[in-house]
Amino acid sequence: MLDQSIIGSTSDVYEFEVEKGAIRKFADAIGDDNPIYFDENYAKKLGFSSLVAPPTFPMTFTIPKPGINQLDKSRTLHGEQEFNYERPIVAGDILHCITKLVDAYEKEGKKGGKMTFFILETQGNDLEGNKIYTSRTTIIYR
Amino acid sequence: MKWSEFELNQELKPLVKPPIEKVQLVKYAGASGDYNLIHTDYETARKSGLPGIIAHGMLSMGFLGQMVTQLAGNDGFVSKLQVRFTGMVYPGDIVTCRAKVTSKDETKRTVDLSVLTETEPSKVSTVGSATITFYNN
Numbered sequence: 001m002l003d004q005s006i007i008g009s010t011s012d013v014y015e016f017e018v019e020k021g022a023i024r025k026f027a028d029a030i031g032d033d034n035p036i037y038f039d040e041n042y043a044k045k046l047g048f049s050s051l052v053a054p055p056t057f058p059m060t061f062t063i064p065k066p067g068i069n070q071l072d073k074s075r076t077l078h079g080e081q082e083f084n085y086e087r088p089i090v091a092g093d094i095l096h097c098i099t100k101l102v103d104a105y106e107k108e109g110k111k112g113g114k115m116t117f118f119i120l121e122t123q124g125n126d127l128e129g130n131k132i133y134t135s136r137t138t139i140i141y142r
Numbered sequence: 143m144k145w146s147e148f149e150l151n152q153e154l155k156p157l158v159k160p161p162i163e164k165v166q167l168v169k170y171a172g173a174s175g176d177y178n179l180i181h182t183d184y185e186t187a188r189k190s191g192l193p194g195i196i197a198h199g200m201l202s203m204g205f206l207g208q209m210v211t212q213l214a215g216n217d218g219f220v221s222k223l224q225v226r227f228t229g230m231v232y233p234g235d236i237v238t239c240r241a242k243v244t245s246k247d248e249t250k251r252t253v254d255l256s257v258l259t260e261t262e263p264s265k266v267s268t269v270g271s272a273t274i275t276f277y278n279n
Contacts, residue, residue, distance in 0.1 A: 022173075029169040030204040031159060034211060046216050055207035055220045059174045059200050073178065074190055078199050082224035082270075136224075 002106050002116055009067030011099040016061045016124075020091040023051045026060060043090075050091035055083055058097075058124065058135055067101040068118050071141055079117065079138035086132055095124040095132060109142070116141040143213050145276050148243050148253045157209040157239040162197050164233050170201050197231040202259045202268045209239040210255065210272045218276035221252070225270030235261040241272070251276040 020040070027037035035042040036052040043051050089095070103119040118139040124132050143154075167181050176198055179186035187195045203225050210220045231237060237259050245254040253276070258269045 026173040029173040032208040055223045056200055056204045062175050078227055080226045081203060085221050088219045
């Protein structure tokens with residue numbers, strides 16, 4: 001049976017400084033040659049303070065998953081992922097991120113057998129406490 | 143694209159990525175910090191019941207991020223990107239990203255898209271939605 005008491009578990013606050021090199025490496029791995037990720041002068045001409053981070057860049061912010069960090073990873077699947085932005089993340093941003101386990105429930109799998117769904121939400125704020133992004137991750141445990 | 147160029151139900155120009163290379167998966171593992179060996183090590187992938195190594199689902203989502211950021215151009219930004227992972231992507235696969243306009247909000251200056259990636263026609267590996275928010279110039 002699923003232990004419902006883990007719902008609401010929250011991580012510590014993790015601080016991440018967004019670095020230009022990390023942005024370039026991430027965009028390069030995707031094979032995305034958009035100059036906003038590589039050419040700081042170009043990004044500045046468009047009004048950004050530095051290089052812009054790709055929309056999936058917060059994957060580089062490693063935050064232990066509250067309540068489910070002990071799960072056997074070979075039995076977990078990444079089911080869904082969502083990012084929402086107030087503005088793009090840029091190099092030089094220092095973000096304070098917190099992840100919360102907002103839901104957990106069991107479902108019968110299509111091929112039989114129980115699957116457990118864990119929903120995690122992360123919020124990243126700037127140093128003034130303004131929300132910059134949120135993300136939502138669904139982890140499926142088989 | 144410009145705000146005025148987006149029309150409801152419009153199918154946008156697909157982004158066709160080069161074939162997935164194993165070295166790309168190693169690079170993505172390093173850049174993202176996702177070191178799960180099912181993406182880089184054949185033995186581990188086999189032991190996990192897979193036919194071979196599989197691409198990170200987040201790499202396909204990254205391709206969608208590339209497409210939607212291109213569509214936003216210099217007049218807006220990607221304010222939302224959401225996907226459900228529905229199929230495996232293997233080295234050698236050619237991932238095609240597709241997007242269609244599902245709504246356009248004149249007041250909020252947003253364009254909503256349905257998005258997907260496929261490795262062959264109708265073999266969908268991710269499906270989801272995105273929003274471009276345009277700047278008020």
